[in-house]
Amino acid sequence: MTYQHGASVNEVPTSVLPPVKTSAGLPVVFGTAPINLAETQDNVNKPVLVYTYQEAVKALGYSDDWESFTLCEFMKSHFRLFKIAPVVFVNVLDPETDKNTVTDSVIPLTNKVAKITQQGVLLNTLVVKLDSAGQPLTKGTDYTASFDDSGNVIITALTGGAIPGGQANLTVTYDHLDPSDVTSADIIGGVDGTTGKATGLELINQVFPLFRLVPGQILAPGWSHNPAVAAVMKAKAGNINGLFKAIAVTDADSSAADLYTDVPSWKNTNNYTDSLQVVCWPKVPLGEEIYHLSTQFAGVTCKTDAENDDIPFVSPSNKSLQATGAVNGAEEEVSLGPDQANYLNGEGIVTALNHIGGWKLWGNRTAAYPGNTDVKDSFIPVRRMFNWIGNTIILTYWQYVDNPTNKRLIDTVVDSLNIWLNGLTARGALLGGRVEFRQEENPVSELLNGKVRFHVYLTPPVPAEDMEFTLEFDVNYLSTLFAA
Template sequence: MRHGVYVREVPTSVLPPATASASLPVVFGTAPVNLSKRDKAPVNEPILCYSYSEAVEALGYSDDWKSYTLCEFMYSHFQLFQQGPIVFINVLDPTEHKIDVAESEIPLAKGVAKINQSGVLVTSLVVKLAVAGQPLEKGKDYAAAFDEDGNVIINRISGGAIPDSQTSLTVSFTKLEPSKVIAKDIIGGVDVTTGQLTGLELVQQVFPRFRLLPGLLLAPGWSQDPVVGAVMKAKSTNINGHFRCMALLDIPTDTIKKYTDAPAWKEQNNYTAETQAVCYPKLKLGDHIFHQSTQLAGVICQVDQKNEGVPYESPSNKSYQANSAVLDDGTEVLLGLDQANYLNGQGIVSPLNFTGGWKCWGNRTAAYPAVTDPVKSFIPVRRMFDWIGNSLILTFWQKVDDPANKRLVQTVIDSVNIWLNGLQAAGYILGGRVEFVKSENPVTDLMNGTLRFHVFVTPASPAEEIQFLLEYDPSYLGGLFA
């Protein structure tokens, strides 16, 4: 028997949205992991970093960007654009990509010696007084540490086996060899024995590890390889079997030296997907040369941050951190507005110095001009559709396996419509709605537990062309007689 007053909770009829991260860069490449402060060098492991110091501590840093490609992105994104976080995935493995350096003599002055080579694996260092001598003991006879440039400094320890009068030491060691990293390492795969993921396959681990969705896929220094580009395209359209993002790629500037040759290279190598943004040429700031995709990611993240993370605004006509456009060898490329518009018309993002300094110039995905559907051809519209779709998945995952009844249908309709109305009120979309259409939900599908909701949404296209019509009006001549 029940006697009294009781309370029973019912599920909330409207769900707040779980919005997806739109611009989290996931960057693949090589890093000087011999400088890592971690106990174990991070190899084929997603590393989430919110600051430059955090990234340097985890992965090391070197100004040799051609050898260590992740350092370019680290410097650009954190230092120049002041953006974060970033997920880094280093594929340079000290156990594989290495070479042994034979014994050689280095000078010792005032108890200090220096190995003028980068990439030294300190654990492999062998120090002797002479070629035929016995190895000295680290921590007792000498101390070894890296300087700011990544070179190893050997310091004599007083009371050890190195005499005050010693003027040289014999050293041998193993060092990283970044040139042994090939495109296959970036592409990666799945170990059939252990099931371990490597390379681009690791994009599948980002969300399970960090609860953050990849927004941009990059591999500066590698994305100009057509096979790498193809795999990046495949990964961007199917992350964890549900999510989508954009891949930022570069056209090579060592072989493609004329801007007029870039569109043909793009077509021949199948850089034509709606989820790809393709860049040409490179950028230069001071002594540093950047892949344009690196700085495009910085611009995209800056624009998204300004808009509360909603990717509705184009990165085009926003400032790069550069003072020239260059080829791989540093040769300057001067693109006027006509030349930059030609590249834009072929679905290529270019830099332009027209008014207000160097800017990103181009709204179109790589699918343009073959595809003119605004969802597939405009970068901000494509990103908005990805962001809305990803957000819907995250929001309503909690409703999977609930009873497929009227309450569930109404909850989805009300929740989505309220969210879309909010986006419209904020100016992020022109309008949107969701409907549960009878013709799209046959009885057999409903019996089988499949429900389809039709979402109509219209993000604003970028104002790519603004025209003013000028006309001479003779009626104003009457003002001469007023």
């Protein structure tokens, strides 16, 4: 030991730990993107974290053809309508395989400019000739090629190049994206047994290792009405990285269930009944654009969380949508009164209601309701609070895994958690909460095996879903007629 003479200090770890922050409603969205319009074409079956609309367009491209490129709907809604970030996108459309070839197509050349109106053109495959028998022209010397704002390819003849002034047509050959090649199997994905490469929904497990953000919502607008896709979404929601939980936000099929009375039967028949699942119906238009309700559910939810310091104790129900109506799969107007909307809510379906204050998201219940009435599984905000608190505990106390099981460890966990839970209670996010280290839950045999159990009690507030006021004529007030 070094000889000591004088005064010295040392430090010990803080016995009370601040909780690790999580993004409660972080959306992870699966679908297809116009990757040909992106800065690179590498973002295929790869989680992409973006914080702005510009970042999303740069990474994945953008098109108004939402039926073909389903991720673009979410980009527009989340960043432009709700102004919320971040989002993790996963594009499964692969330009190497999901494509078609157009050979020797003749396009008119006017004032040295020609246009290819086919969407999804892969510029690196473009070959331009004067005619089908001619030699390929040289890009940058004979012409330039770029996309306009509508995704068309604009070919411009360069002065001094090989395109003569009187040329009337050009002949082009190119590959273009074919979104119709993408199927529900691509969204579901899997793991290659040889390479170990994950695709589709299997990539949910890469989000936290890549970005240190825990998924809060799993979405696939345009695909989640497929029962096979929804089944995998809800399975993944309950077991992210073997540790975390999220909710799967899904849509009922607005084409198969175009009347509100058809939706509950469709929901039950197709097993949309999980406590970690939300079912949305119908679609909502804004001007000429039509959004899946799941897309706007995510926007409303994230905006509500943001207004409450990223604590998901407030229900997204009765919060404003960015919508001017409601439509079914045939784009026919759906008009729901409170009684009809409440009928859907009573079947575990979130809907849209225009009653007081404009168009609102309407519904507090998870897909498990009414089959499961356990409050932690049937109310969306309560379920999300259990997810969020569980995820936060894992992130905060992971650093203590493998530490000695002694009194200091127990006291640190209990004291820190109780302080945090008391703080949540003080701000109204919980009605109460506590953690206990109970002897009856920690038998000697388990402690000897390194198993330590803490019991966390918590009571998130349930939504005031049914407010009832009783009116009574009080005859005693008649006496005021005779007051001096």
